[in-house]
Amino acid sequence: MSWTWFHKWGSPKWFYALAGRLQPWLALAAALLLAVGVVWGLAFAPPDYQQGNSFRIIYIHVPAAMLAQSCYVLMALAGVVSLVWKMKVADIAIHCAAPVGASMTALALLTGAIWGKPTWGAWWVWDARLTSMLILLFLYAGVIALGNAIGNRDSAGKACAVLSIVGVVNIPIIKYSVQWWSTLHQGATFSLTEKPAMPAEMWLPLLFTVLGFYCLFGAVLLARMRLALLQREARSGWAQAAVRQALGGGLAP
Amino acid sequence: MNPYLQASALACERDGRLLFEHLALSLGAGDMLQVSGPNGAGKTSLLRVLAGLMAPTAGHVRCTAKPLWVGHAAGIQERLSAEENLAWLCALHATAPGKVPATAPATEGRAAYRAAIWQALAEVGLRGFEDVPCHSLSAGQKRRVALARLYLPAPRLWVLDEPFTALDIQAVAQLEAHLAAHCEQGGAVVLTTHHLLGRRPPGFAELALGGATA
Amino acid sequence: MSVLAELLKREVRLLCRRPGELLNPLVFFAIVVALFPLALGAQPQLLQAVAPGLVWVAALLAVLLSLEGLFRSDFEDGSLEQMVLSPQPLALLMLAKVLVHWLFSGLALVLLAPLLGVMLGLPLVCLPVLLASLLLGTPVLSLLGAIGAALTVGLKRGGLLLALLVLPLYIPVLILGSGALQAALQGLPSGGYLLWLASLAALALALAPLAIAAGLRISVAE
Numbered sequence: 001m002s003w004t005w006f007h008k009w010g011s012p013k014w015f016y017a018l019a020g021r022l023q024p025w026l027a028l029a030a031a032l033l034l035a036v037g038v039v040w041g042l043a044f045a046p047p048d049y050q051q052g053n054s055f056r057i058i059y060i061h062v063p064a065a066m067l068a069q070s071c072y073v074l075m076a077l078a079g080v081v082s083l084v085w086k087m088k089v090a091d092i093a094i095h096c097a098a099p100v101g102a103s104m105t106a107l108a109l110l111t112g113a114i115w116g117k118p119t120w121g122a123w124w125v126w127d128a129r130l131t132s133m134l135i136l137l138f139l140y141a142g143v144i145a146l147g148n149a150i151g152n153r154d155s156a157g158k159a160c161a162v163l164s165i166v167g168v169v170n171i172p173i174i175k176y177s178v179q180w181w182s183t184l185h186q187g188a189t190f191s192l193t194e195k196p197a198m199p200a201e202m203w204l205p206l207l208f209t210v211l212g213f214y215c216l217f218g219a220v221l222l223a224r225m226r227l228a229l230l231q232r233e234a235r236s237g238w239a240q241a242a243v244r245q246a247l248g249g250g251l252a253p
Numbered sequence: 254m255n256p257y258l259q260a261s262a263l264a265c266e267r268d269g270r271l272l273f274e275h276l277a278l279s280l281g282a283g284d285m286l287q288v289s290g291p292n293g294a295g296k297t298s299l300l301r302v303l304a305g306l307m308a309p310t311a312g313h314v315r316c317t318a319k320p321l322w323v324g325h326a327a328g329i330q331e332r333l334s335a336e337e338n339l340a341w342l343c344a345l346h347a348t349a350p351g352k353v354p355a356t357a358p359a360t361e362g363r364a365a366y367r368a369a370i371w372q373a374l375a376e377v378g379l380r381g382f383e384d385v386p387c388h389s390l391s392a393g394q395k396r397r398v399a400l401a402r403l404y405l406p407a408p409r410l411w412v413l414d415e416p417f418t419a420l421d422i423q424a425v426a427q428l429e430a431h432l433a434a435h436c437e438q439g440g441a442v443v444l445t446t447h448h449l450l451g452r453r454p455p456g457f458a459e460l461a462l463g464g465a466t467a
Numbered sequence: 468m469s470v471l472a473e474l475l476k477r478e479v480r481l482l483c484r485r486p487g488e489l490l491n492p493l494v495f496f497a498i499v500v501a502l503f504p505l506a507l508g509a510q511p512q513l514l515q516a517v518a519p520g521l522v523w524v525a526a527l528l529a530v531l532l533s534l535e536g537l538f539r540s541d542f543e544d545g546s547l548e549q550m551v552l553s554p555q556p557l558a559l560l561m562l563a564k565v566l567v568h569w570l571f572s573g574l575a576l577v578l579l580a581p582l583l584g585v586m587l588g589l590p591l592v593c594l595p596v597l598l599a600s601l602l603l604g605t606p607v608l609s610l611l612g613a614i615g616a617a618l619t620v621g622l623k624r625g626g627l628l629l630a631l632l633v634l635p636l637y638i639p640v641l642i643l644g645s646g647a648l649q650a651a652l653q654g655l656p657s658g659g660y661l662l663w664l665a666s667l668a669a670l671a672l673a674l675a676p677l678a679i680a681a682g683l684r685i686s687v688a689e
Binding site: 083135138139141142145146149150151152155158159162163165166167169170173174176177178180181184 | 621
Binding site for chain 2: 472473474476485544
């Protein structure tokens, strides 16, 4: 089997061009999916028999929470690629994905708190899911802080790669221990996402928003990575050509 | 004969600044390479790449064996004595000083080991300082402790970053002679220094960095 | 292997020649524990109820504090460069180094803990569980903390960043360790917690040295 397709991903120039082609499609898909999902979910889906209209926040909360976790896994995978195959593009992916993942985690926490007020009567409850989400936010904060603290960009990228791999090994352990802790300390409350037999008109819009969030994430990540690639490769000919082209070719070299 | 170290198409970039590129070099028995250039030209970076501490931005370095590396910070722990430092460094690099057959009793091995280290310390003029903690030595004496490794069994290739720093005139001359002798006996040396070497072995070459890209 | 023997000798010498590095975390541990009765009030019932969590949080912070300087002096004087270049496996060397550090600082902490536990009103029957949980948990804290220390050793002020990186990773150990103690306090069996702690310790012993070695290589290359 030929590995050239894989090593192509390590070429900044090739990745920049590919990302440029993919990004508009992802953005378009995100806009369509989110528009359909949000309008359907917020306006047309039937209210929950127990929670009334407050359940509708799951159309934002669930995609954000799913994305928050997938983003960390993505960072760890990029970390493995960065350490094993020494690909600069993977370093950049970690660097660019971390703030997006952190903001998704924050969004999930915020929507969880807003949902908690009418449901549990408190903004914050030490529920297992919310607590693991909070810890995930701390893990993101660690990666971002480490990346900012190390001056040398190559070292910063590799250090963040190691930290995300360590983090991803720990995430299941943290998750199970927090679940255990919460079942020991309080009775089971009814949860935001584990709903028995959600009717189709309730979960279909959720599917749309989840896919929409993933497409949005892809589009934002690619945009950030393209910018970071241009900065990192500012010395090379292709990056200078790309910047000139983006500026409309009006500037003399 | 195989060279000890071969580097091809080396490039190094630090914080977006290109230090050098398309650098190729090969070091075999008898070669001495002096890397020169103004401050910030990338001399230390090149040596760290050659020693294997840093990955080059592009290109490859091939070594037959790990070289002996003495950097700016020479690996001398202040809270240990000169002898303890050398014993640790020798054990770490698996270069046991003193030739003792494997069948010899442990005490004999220990004694030969010690004698070799004391001999090396005497060579660099530190007789009587063997068990003084390094924090009470002067900068020049600490440098001598690090350089005593060159008088103990070591790999054939030495990579030395500013080895003459803080040494007095006599010690500089002695080290120059020792380096030249090492090359003449089939070793190889890469070093950076700002002074003109008084003794150059036949295989001497100079590599000027920073001229083209400054 | 003779290099491991030499490493042990070196580390023991270094620690004995600067005993403050060993004593300071212990004093810190005692002070933090003493702060809580002063802040919460000295009602014996309240103190006994919070004692498991309190002893564990204090121990966790003390271990974290003791690790900040673990690689610092070796980094500054170039010893780490020599270790990275050595033909010996770096992960194994670092495992030995962390374990020596734990033997001196972590073990002292474990031995001090029952005294502080008694001062907080923990019944004597709980003390074996306290000892066992700390004995299994503190090596994990040391190994995980060493990963953070390896990644931040090149930074001028790495202390706060180290805490930020490592504290989230400490959460499972904190939950299991204080859980074991709480179970013992309520007269419930605590063996399950201790077994989980033991498996975390085995996992950390196997995997953390690889991450420590990778972190040090990155820090040295900078």
